Amino acid sequence: MTTQAPRFWRSIPQRYNLSGTHCKRCDEYFFPPRNLCPNCRRGSHLEEYTFKGTGSVVTFTTIYNATEDFEKLTPYNLAIIQLDEGPKVTGQVVSSSKDIKIGMRVRPVFRILGKEGDRGIIYYGTKFAPLMEPSCEDEKR
Amino acid sequence: MRSVSIIGVGCTKFGERWDVSLRDMIAEAGVLAIDDAEISGEQIDALYVGNMSGGRFVEQEHIGALIADCAGLSRLHVPSTRVEAACASGGLALRQGILAVASGYSDIVIAAGVEKMTDVSSGTAADALAAAADREWECFFGATFPALYAMMARLHMRRYGTTHDQMAAVAVKNHHHACYNPIAQYQMEISIEDVSRSPMVADPLHILDCSPISDGAAAVVLAPTEMAKKLSENPIKVAASAQASDTLALHDRRDLTTLDATVHAGRAAFTQAGIEPRMVDVAEVHDCFTIAEILAIEDLGFVEKGQGGRATEEGLTALGSSLPVNTSGGLKACGHPVGATGIKQAYEIALQLRGEAGRRQVDEAEVGLAHNVGGSGGTALVHIFTR
Numbered sequence: 001m002t003t004q005a006p007r008f009w010r011s012i013p014q015r016y017n018l019s020g021t022h023c024k025r026c027d028e029y030f031f032p033p034r035n036l037c038p039n040c041r042r043g044s045h046l047e048e049y050t051f052k053g054t055g056s057v058v059t060f061t062t063i064y065n066a067t068e069d070f071e072k073l074t075p076y077n078l079a080i081i082q083l084d085e086g087p088k089v090t091g092q093v094v095s096s097s098k099d100i101k102i103g104m105r106v107r108p109v110f111r112i113l114g115k116e117g118d119r120g121i122i123y124y125g126t127k128f129a130p131l132m133e134p135s136c137e138d139e140k141r
Numbered sequence: 142m143r144s145v146s147i148i149g150v151g152c153t154k155f156g157e158r159w160d161v162s163l164r165d166m167i168a169e170a171g172v173l174a175i176d177d178a179e180i181s182g183e184q185i186d187a188l189y190v191g192n193m194s195g196g197r198f199v200e201q202e203h204i205g206a207l208i209a210d211c212a213g214l215s216r217l218h219v220p221s222t223r224v225e226a227a228c229a230s231g232g233l234a235l236r237q238g239i240l241a242v243a244s245g246y247s248d249i250v251i252a253a254g255v256e257k258m259t260d261v262s263s264g265t266a267a268d269a270l271a272a273a274a275d276r277e278w279e280c281f282f283g284a285t286f287p288a289l290y291a292m293m294a295r296l297h298m299r300r301y302g303t304t305h306d307q308m309a310a311v312a313v314k315n316h317h318h319a320c321y322n323p324i325a326q327y328q329m330e331i332s333i334e335d336v337s338r339s340p341m342v343a344d345p346l347h348i349l350d351c352s353p354i355s356d357g358a359a360a361v362v363l364a365p366t367e368m369a370k371k372l373s374e375n376p377i378k379v380a381a382s383a384q385a386s387d388t389l390a391l392h393d394r395r396d397l398t399t400l401d402a403t404v405h406a407g408r409a410a411f412t413q414a415g416i417e418p419r420m421v422d423v424a425e426v427h428d429c430f431t432i433a434e435i436l437a438i439e440d441l442g443f444v445e446k447g448q449g450g451r452a453t454e455e456g457l458t459a460l461g462s463s464l465p466v467n468t469s470g471g472l473k474a475c476g477h478p479v480g481a482t483g484i485k486q487a488y489e490i491a492l493q494l495r496g497e498a499g500r501r502q503v504d505e506a507e508v509g510l511a512h513n514v515g516g517s518g519g520t521a522l523v524h525i526f527t528r
Contacts, residue, residue, distance in 0.1 A: 011277065032278055059299075059397060061291035062344040063283065067271055068264040070283045078288050078343075080392045088392040090279045097344070102299055113282065125281070 053108030146369035149178025149362035155476030163257035166358035174360035186247035191230030191254035197269035227273030231483025232513030232522035256478035275390035291343035307450030309336035319470025321501035326476030355476030359484035381413035402521035425486035486511035
């Protein structure tokens with residue numbers, strides 16, 4: 001991971017709380033926040049919006065071969081999740097690879113996402129967990 | 142705008158080239174192309190080079206000046222520009238060269254591409270490649286390139302009933318084609334079982350669904366078509382050059398099983414060339430993963446959406462069929478030195494249209510297409526060439 005302190009610090013609201021934007025003009029929601037709505041461009045009327053974080057799995061994979069920063073985590077599930085308000089996000093799903101399915105409902109969970117070595121920053125952020133029947137094992141991950 | 146033609150091509154052997162450097166390879170490809178065009182250094186007006194990440198792979202930026210220097214052109218002070226669009230850097234360099242000639246600003250232009258990827262560990266290479274995805278909102282959460290394409294594959298399987306065997310058929314075909322290509326990285330046959338039994342990288346993609354990490358360079362010489370007729374016995378005309386962009390992150394796309402950038406660049410290219418997809422005789426498409434070739438032949442309009450897997454399994458894209466795809470072996474088996482790939486595609490099509498493709502020659506090839514993608518589809522370039 002090559003992210004450095006200011007770069008991570010700037011995006012803490014989005015990483016910790018799924019804070020994005022909503023365009024009042026066209027009623028589309030965006031995550032991460034956008035400075036310009038791609039529909040309305042300079043006519044954008046953007047306001048901050050914090051997403052509920054619940055959504056559904058659109059597609060997913062289980063990663064067995066990761067970049068160096070994520071090697072210790074393999075195998076792990078990565079999914080594209082459509083948040084209930086509309087936008088899609090990429091995130092890990094903490095469940096057994098056998099349980100994850102297209103259409104599965106998920107909720108956000110606050111987790112460690114990475115570390116800059118033994119002494120550097122610890123990156124926290126959002127992962128997703130099954131919305132129904134969270135098992136003890138999910139909580140451990 | 143002036144019509145543009147290719148009057149010379151050159152390409153190094155692709156593969157794990159531990160014995161040569163980025164500088165050696167770009168000089169080799171450049172000399173081959175200039176020899177092929179039978180021109181001299183004094184005639185060259187400009188250089189464009191596609192290179193994705195010299196900074197990460199060999200800790201060298203400023204690749205534009207470097208290649209002019211390596212090509213022995215430093216004392217001629219030829220303007221040299223490096224362009225970058227991740228894995229589409231080569232295709233973008235080709236387009237920049239074409240635009241320079243078409244505009245009338247330059248006459249003879251070299252469009253080249255180079256990547257030296259094996260000087261770093263595979264983990265570092267994977268991380269450098271991941272920079273083509275959205276660092277902040279994909280990679281931060283653990284996304285890798287195979288993972289992004291695996292997610293497209295999963296949805297394609299779900300929606301259209303595409304099977305892993307159909308994806309594996311892409312790799313099997315491209316390895317077969319590569320057996321006839323002396324510059325290819327993997328000149329060996331593989332079977333469907335080999336693909337399915339190879340280690341899983343990102344479910345459902347196995348290691349043999351993925352293009353390799355490679356070293357290589359390629360170059361083409363461009364000239365105005367009017368001049369090309371005098372300079373060359375067998376010029377290849379650029380009938381279309383089109384480029385399109387899309388969101389950087391896969392999750393922001395309109396549809397996760399379509400590369401809209403490919404659709405838009407493809408349509409624009411077919412309009413420019415005034416032809417239909419069915420009129421293409423040979424195509425090089427961007428098969429960075431097996432699913433990517435299936436998406437490409439659908440998004441370019443060669444087959445209906447959802448039918449790419451079945452078409453491949455039935456052999457419709459193999460040598461000897463009506464539309465041979467990736468006769469070079471594609472990214473999968475010819476190799477994928479990212480910055481060089483887009484130029485290698487033009488090299489392969491030029492050989493095919495000149496009738497110089499040896500045992501992989503497509504009979505009577507008159508119209509060829511090259512399709513180059515950056516990242517998971519944030520950039521796409523489509524070029525059409527005719528005899």
